[in-house]
Amino acid sequence: xxxxxxxxxxxxxxxxxPRPEFTQNLIAxxxxxxxxxxxTRGHRRSPxxxxxxxxxxxxASLLTAVGMQHHLQSRRQTESGLExxxxxxxxxxxxxxxxxxxxxVIKSQSSSPADDRSGV
Amino acid sequence: xxxxxxGIFLALMAPTLAWAAPSPRLALPDxxxxxxxxxxxxxxxxxxxxxxxxxxxxNGDDPQDAATKDILKGLQGIYVRSYTFDKDSAYQQSDIDAxxxxxxxxGWNRLVQTRSRKSQANVDIYIMVANNQAIGxxxxxxxxxxxxxxxxVGAIDLDKLHKLEGQFGVPKLDVDVAKVPTPSIKK
Numbered sequence: 231x232x233x234x235x236x237x238x239x240x241x242x243x244x245x246x247x248p249r250p251e252f253t254q255n256l257i258a259x260x261x262x263x264x265x266x267x268x269x270t271r272g273h274r275r276s277p278x279x280x281x282x283x284x285x286x287x288x289x290a291s292l293l294t295a296v297g298m299q300h301h302l303q304s305r306r307q308t309e310s311g312l313e314x315x316x317x318x319x320x321x322x323x324x325x326x327x328x329x330x331x332x333x334x335v336i337k338s339q340s341s342s343p344a345d346d347r348s349g350v
Numbered sequence: 351x352x353x354x355x356x357g358i359f360l361a362l363m364a365p366t367l368a369w370a371a372p373s374p375r376l377a378l379p380d381x382x383x384x385x386x387x388x389x390x391x392x393x394x395x396x397x398x399x400x401x402x403x404x405x406x407x408x409n410g411d412d413p414q415d416a417a418t419k420d421i422l423k424g425l426q427g428i429y430v431r432s433y434t435f436d437k438d439s440a441y442q443q444s445d446i447d448a449x450x451x452x453x454x455x456x457g458w459n460r461l462v463q464t465r466s467r468k469s470q471a472n473v474d475i476y477i478m479v480a481n482n483q484a485i486g487x488x489x490x491x492x493x494x495x496x497x498x499x500x501x502x503v504g505a506i507d508l509d510k511l512h513k514l515e516g517q518f519g520v521p522k523l524d525v526d527v528a529k530v531p532t533p534s535i536k537k
Contacts, residue, residue: 314404337466
């Protein structure tokens, strides 16, 4: 019984030569893996390129920020200028209104001196 | 050496002398309390920088803007305080006197003084003259329900102010501009 088992094991574990296409398949597979690895390496960015893109991105952000700042400052200046213009016109309007008041008093003085008093 | 010492002395004294010189800029009191009571208040404070900025936004092609731009030349400041109330005697005369007292300082000349019993409107116009040139104008107008103070600082060309006639409704005052710096001004 034990001899039978031993002989069966021996028969099962006998070295068998690989089929003739096995080596070719193996070499083809190894070559294919090498090509894939080379392609992947070609697509990966170098650290230099990454740094360049980072700097370019930062510069673009900085330019955008400066542009925005300039735009906002220019807008604020325009608003201040228009407000100053409005105030100048209002100030001159008030001045003219009061000069008109003085003029009216002077004019009415000439018609009825008892009511008004003026000195020019 | 003596000239050198004199130069240093004058340089050191310059700020004091400048301080002592009468200024066409009035020290306008704080009217915050009055502004709160007023139904309408106008506070305009325009220094030289703001006037220059305003000038850049005035269109020279527009007649009113062109006249305004012309007047602004040489001005260093425009200060206006105007308060309107919904009842008579809402403000004290002392509020105005604080400003009026400054106009009794040397340099200020009263150009026009009007008192109307009918409308109870009083208008005083003062100018400060230096080197035959008006360098400051002050206007105080008090009515029962309104008082206004205008202070214009800088080289004021009264002829140009006359040119405002028709632009802002400014009337032509019968004031001989040429006589302004002369002693004929009533004070």
